[in-house]
Amino acid sequence: MLVCCNRDFRPCVTGFPGFRLSPSLPMATASPPLQSRVGFLLNLTVGENMDLLKGKKALVTGSSRGIGFEIAKAFLANGAEVWGMCTHESKNKALLEQTASENGTAFHEFYADAGNADVLTAAVKEVLAASGGFDVLVNNAGITRDGLSFRMKKEDWDSVLAVNLTSAFLVCQIVSNDMIHKKSGSIINMSSIVGLHGNGGQVNYSASKGGLIAFSKSLAKEVGGRGVRVNCIAPGFIETDMTSVLKEEYRKAMEATIPLKRAGKAEEVANAALFLASDLSVYVTGQVIGVDGGMGC
Numbered sequence: 001m002l003v004c005c006n007r008d009f010r011p012c013v014t015g016f017p018g019f020r021l022s023p024s025l026p027m028a029t030a031s032p033p034l035q036s037r038v039g040f041l042l043n044l045t046v047g048e049n050m051d052l053l054k055g056k057k058a059l060v061t062g063s064s065r066g067i068g069f070e071i072a073k074a075f076l077a078n079g080a081e082v083w084g085m086c087t088h089e090s091k092n093k094a095l096l097e098q099t100a101s102e103n104g105t106a107f108h109e110f111y112a113d114a115g116n117a118d119v120l121t122a123a124v125k126e127v128l129a130a131s132g133g134f135d136v137l138v139n140n141a142g143i144t145r146d147g148l149s150f151r152m153k154k155e156d157w158d159s160v161l162a163v164n165l166t167s168a169f170l171v172c173q174i175v176s177n178d179m180i181h182k183k184s185g186s187i188i189n190m191s192s193i194v195g196l197h198g199n200g201g202q203v204n205y206s207a208s209k210g211g212l213i214a215f216s217k218s219l220a221k222e223v224g225g226r227g228v229r230v231n232c233i234a235p236g237f238i239e240t241d242m243t244s245v246l247k248e249e250y251r252k253a254m255e256a257t258i259p260l261k262r263a264g265k266a267e268e269v270a271n272a273a274l275f276l277a278s279d280l281s282v283y284v285t286g287q288v289i290g291v292d293g294g295m296g297c
C-alpha cells in the first residue's frame, strides 16, 4: 500500500507516492505495553527521576512545546540544569521552572529565531558563556512548510533548511568547540523518519532531516576522538501541536499503518533523548534511533 503524507506521515490528498508501508501483522492485544510491564518490575517509569543527568548542563532548542518540552522536562527530572530556547516566552516556562525546583536544579528559557543566523549565534554564545559550557545539546527546533516540489516557493525551501538544518550546524559549531576542549559531550539532533525514507509533499522538510543525519554522522567522525558523541533521533508520527491539526480520518488511517497501531507520545521521544544524553549511551555515536512504533521497519 502506498500512503502519501505531508508532515511526518500526515496522509495528504496529492496522490503522490510517499512511503511504502509494510503489511502489518495482527496486533498483540493480550499483553500490557512493554513500558508498563518493565515499570511493574522495576517500580519506576522511564524518564522519571533517576538522576541520570545529575550535575550536567543541557541546551535544548524548541523547548516550549511538544517533543522539546518533554525533553527539557525529562532532563530536569533527572537532575540536569537546562537552558531552553524558543521564539518567545512560553506557556510551559513556569511548569519547567517548577520541575527544576522540585529536582534541585534550574531551568532558564531564552529566545532566538533559529532561522536568523546572526541572532541565533549571538544568543547561543551568550548562554554558553553564562552556563560555563554544556554537557548535552539537543537541536530540536523544527518547522514544516509543506507543498509539492514543483509548486514550492523558494522561501519555503530556505526557511525550512535554515531552521531545521543550518541552525543545528551553527549551534553545534559553537557548543561542540567547547565540548571538544573539555573532551566530553553528547549532541542529539532531532531528525525524522522522513529524513530516512523521504515523503511526497515534504521535499524541503525531508531534505533538512536527511541532511541532519548526514551532518550528524560526519560530525560524529570529526569529534569522536575528542570524547564528543553525536546521534540523531528519528521520530515517526508523534502527537504534538502540529500533528493535532490533522483530520481524524487521516490520523486513523495513519495509525492503522503503524506496527504498534498508535501515534507516539512526545515523552516517548524524550526517553530516547534521555538515554542518548546520559552515560547509559557512552559507547553510542553516529547513530539514528527511530522512535516510530515500527513505521521504519
Ligand SMILES: NC(=O)c1ccc[n+]([C@@H]2O[C@H](COP(=O)([O-])OP(=O)(O)OC[C@H]3O[C@@H](n4cnc5c(N)ncnc54)[C@H](OP(=O)(O)O)[C@@H]3O)[C@@H](O)[C@H]2O)c1
Pocket (backbone or CB within 6 Å): 008, 061, 062, 063, 064, 065, 066, 067, 068, 085, 086, 087, 088, 090, 112, 113, 114, 115, 140, 141, 142, 143, 163, 190, 191, 192, 193, 234, 235, 236, 237, 238, 239, 240, 241, 242, 243
Ligand atoms: N511531531 C512529529 O510527528 C515529529 C516527527 C518527526 C520529527 N519531528 C521533529 O521533532 C522536532 C519537534 O517537533 P514538535 O512536533 O514537537 O514540534 P512543535 O510542537 O511544533 O514545536 C516546535 C518547537 O520548535 C520551536 N521553533 C520553531 N521554529 C523556531 C524558530 N524559528 N526559532 C526557534 N525555535 C523555533 C518552537 O518554538 P515556539 O513555541 O517559540 O514557536 C517549538 O518549541 C522538530 O524538529 C520536528 O521536525 C516531529
